[in-house]
Amino acid sequence: MGRKNSLPLYWIKNAAYLTGVPPYAALIRWMARRAKDDRALLDVTKRTRFRGFSLRAYQVDEEILALLEELRAKNCERVLEVGTARGGTLFLLLNTLPTTARVVSVDLPSGEFGGGYPHWKIPLFRALKRKDQRLTLLRGDSQTVDMRKRVEGELGGPADFILIDGDHSYEGAKRDFEIYRELVRPGGMIAFHDIVPGSEAKVGGVPRLWEELKPQFQHRELVRDWGQGGYGIGVLYF
Numbered sequence: 001m002g003r004k005n006s007l008p009l010y011w012i013k014n015a016a017y018l019t020g021v022p023p024y025a026a027l028i029r030w031m032a033r034r035a036k037d038d039r040a041l042l043d044v045t046k047r048t049r050f051r052g053f054s055l056r057a058y059q060v061d062e063e064i065l066a067l068l069e070e071l072r073a074k075n076c077e078r079v080l081e082v083g084t085a086r087g088g089t090l091f092l093l094l095n096t097l098p099t100t101a102r103v104v105s106v107d108l109p110s111g112e113f114g115g116g117y118p119h120w121k122i123p124l125f126r127a128l129k130r131k132d133q134r135l136t137l138l139r140g141d142s143q144t145v146d147m148r149k150r151v152e153g154e155l156g157g158p159a160d161f162i163l164i165d166g167d168h169s170y171e172g173a174k175r176d177f178e179i180y181r182e183l184v185r186p187g188g189m190i191a192f193h194d195i196v197p198g199s200e201a202k203v204g205g206v207p208r209l210w211e212e213l214k215p216q217f218q219h220r221e222l223v224r225d226w227g228q229g230g231y232g233i234g235v236l237y238f
Helices: 002-034 038-047 061-073 088-096 121-127 145-155 170-183 206-216
Strands: 078-082 102-107 134-139 159-164 184-193 218-222 233-237
Touching: 002 038, 002 088, 002 121, 038 061, 038 088, 061 088, 061 218, 061 233, 078 088, 078 145, 078 170, 088 102, 102 145, 121 134, 134 145, 145 170, 159 170, 170 184, 170 206, 184 206, 206 218, 206 233
Parallel strands: 078 102, 078 159, 102 134, 159 184
Antiparallel strands: 184 233, 218 233
16 A cells, blocks of 8 residues: 555655756756866855755765866766766766767666666756757666667767766676776776775775776776775776
């Protein structure tokens, strides 16, 4: 009986949130336009909340700022994000990449590591892209052949950059890497989030996978403190 009632209530709550999305999105876009640099953009994700939901990125400031600087320096245009979560990192990517960028973000509803944003956030995320940017939000399992085909079609060409920040289990992160590495152009990059060892619930098997992969590539580790118990961004160059 409770299950029968949950679906209507869920959609009623989503409808209530949707009514507030346009002004919320307009406020975020206004603050983004006023931001003078990447740190100011990062502050936007920390300051904006809507009815208990946050846009805050699951990132250490120094680490994500260094990554954004590199993406801008390399003029990345085709980008894949595996793991949307709250949308904070997606917001930063959209405001760092050029207005011609094509961005695909894949997220698994009810995923263990922060996945599964509510339906009402879909129009919010879409509203955050800048003029002429193309943003595609795909909800589903990143580790299927069908999803890979959808991602490849939406990117419309080889990826300049892929951020793997979804399934943090060793097997899951490795599977994402194996599936999407062939989409990266020569000279492109793949980055992993949570390469710093920490609790299993927080980092999963990503640190182990990173230690296995990094000797095989030119790489860079964006880590504020190796004793911070999680976070950290590892970049592989192709």
